[in-house]
Amino acid sequence: MVNFNSVSHAFLLNRYRVLPLLLSTAVSSVAAPVYALQQSELEVYPPNWWAGMQNPEVELMIYGEGVADDTVSIDKGKAIINRVKALDSENYLFVTLDTSGARAQELTLTLTDNDGSYRRLHYSLEKRKEGSASRKGFGPEDAIYLIAPDRFANGNSANDNVDGYQDKADRQLKGSRHGGDIQGIVDNLDYIKSMGFTQIWTMPMLENAMDKYSYHGYSTTDYYTIDPRFGSNDAFLELSEHAKSEGVGVIMDMVLNHIGSNHKWLEDTPSKDWINNEGKFVGTTHKRESLHDPHAIESDIKGFSDGWFVPTMPDLNQRNPHLANYLVQNAIWW
Missing domain, CATH: 3.20.20.80 (Glycosidases)
Structure with missing residues (x-):
């Protein structure tokens, strides 16, 4: 069982960069490479997953400064990277892992930037509790x-x-x-x-x-x-x-329709279509009957489904497949 109090969504990782440094002495001048260590913070969602799931794929949302153009590899552990996708923000990267046949283990993912610097992310595949699939x-x-x-x-x-x-x-x-x-x-x-x-x-x-x-x-x-x-x-x-x-x-109670306006997605949105109405408040019409009225026009349907309840509850666009994955995986995680 995961100790949830010890679970942190922020993983402090090491980013290494090779810097040239001229060392001068009274005897000689020698050019020597020095590995400069920079602390960098990444967040990953879900914060962990399980081996032996019926659907072997899990899509990781990785959040961190400038992560969108990184290349990703697995340095430790058995899993396959099926897809890597960046959206509109330069600070999000979506990485789909295939865990087919994988056992419970700690994976090490390396994210490498264009300049050669890299960050390592440690990700746990936990062992499923016996009988969990038959709850x-x-x-x-x-x-x-x-x-x-x-x-x-x-x-x-x-x-x-x-x-x-x-x-x-x-x-x-x-x-x-x-x-x-x-x-x-x-x-x-x-x-x-x-x-x-x-x-x-x-x-x-x-x-x-x-x-x-x-x-x-x-x-x-x-x-x-x-x-x-x-x-x-x-x-x-x-x-x-x-x-x-x-x-x-x-x-x-899983809230899949909207978030609070103080969610970090309002400050840094993964994609332009992540939040309905381009992230701007447009109130819902509350015309629920438009969803089952065979004669309803598209504007009525959209006015109800895409509108926000109030300005402090931005409406999520579940038509975005990465957002849909995030929400489904969150429900499974809990």
């Missing part, structure tokens, strides 16, 4: 209890306010956070079970690093991190384990 989801036989975590129960007041997050707990201010968290749900599993519920559906608990109105969870700013005001990735796993021991399942 059962929820069905019509389940009674589902919907929870707004921030409004449910505060099990750990120490995480009500977290440094670096602007939206603070304030029960007197409309739209502010109240302090509910994952521990509050764990503490009340007996209560939920006693009412006859067999599944818990929580509103989203991924990071919502918004300036205000973040309590609902629908303005995702990091798809791979539980918001620290709810707890941690490990705390979410513990909730799942505790609930399972009580015979209760946990349904994760």
Whole structure:
């Protein structure tokens, strides 16, 4: 099992560059190559994957300064690079790995720039948990209890306010956070079970690093991190384990339609078509019937499907295959 608290999306890697350096002494002057070490930061999503998946391909989104024109090779481990694709931003590179027949292992990928400098990325293929492919989801036989975590129960007041997050707990201010968290749900599993519920559906608990109105969870700013005001990735796993021991399942609310406006994709967008309406706010028409009306015109369909809910929720364009892969792989990863 992955220790999620130790998982970092940012990998500090070494970029090496050969620099000529003239060393002068009283005896002689000698030209000698010196390897100058530069620290560089890359991020990779998903942060890890698994060997033995039914679909052997996984597409890595690699983010880092000037990475788009790098060539990629595997220096350690068994996997094949099927495709490498750069989009519009010079800071994203999409690398598709084929893990057919691969065992659990640590891969080492080398990204080499045009000037010969390179960065190494260490990527883990984990061993799948036994029986993971036969997990059962929820069905019509389940009674589902919907929870707004921030409004449910505060099990750990120490995480009500977290440094670096602007939206603070304030029960007197409309739209502010109240302090509910994952521990509050764990503490009340007996209560939920006693009412006859067999599944818990929580509103989203991924990071919502918004300036205000973040309590609902629908303005995702990091798809791979539980918001620290709810707890941690490990705390979410513990909730799942505790609930399972009580015979209760946990349904994760996946927000695939939009992100929060403080997501890094607004500062550096992978491609021009990553966000609908060229990244500019155009409100949705809310005409849901346009999707199933046989006489609907294209502008009505697009006005509903491509419009944003509000200016702080940029609408994602899932027609982009790399974005679609990102979202599907994120759901599988969780």
